[in-house]
Amino acid sequence: xxxxxxxxxxxxxxxxxxxxxxxxxxxxxxxxxxxxxxxxxxxxxxxxxxxxxxxxxxxxxx
Numbered sequence: 365x366x367x368x369x370x371x372x373x374x375x376x377x378x379x380x381x382x383x384x385x386x387x388x389x390x391x392x393x394x395x396x397x398x399x400x401x402x403x404x405x406x407x408x409x410x411x412x413x414x415x416x417x418x419x420x421x422x423x424x425x426x
Contacts, residue, residue: 371426380420 373384376394383401387394404412 370423372420372423374426380416381425382416382419382423385423 368389370389371385372381373388373394374381376384376387378384378398383397384394387397390397401412401416
């Protein structure tokens with residue numbers, strides 16, 4: 365059984381480690397996650413920034 369858990373990264377972090385944690389969870393490069401997040405910020409009028417802040421608060425850090 366695969367016990368994958370979503371955590372903020374302590375190693376691969378630029379701000380809070382949310383994108384690094386998502387990259388580790390989905391097993392892809394965190395730079396791709398960061399680029400997708402930036403591209404989502406433009407059409408969402410800042411909602412993606414609010415989602416990042418919520419994720420930084422909710423996701424536990426290892």
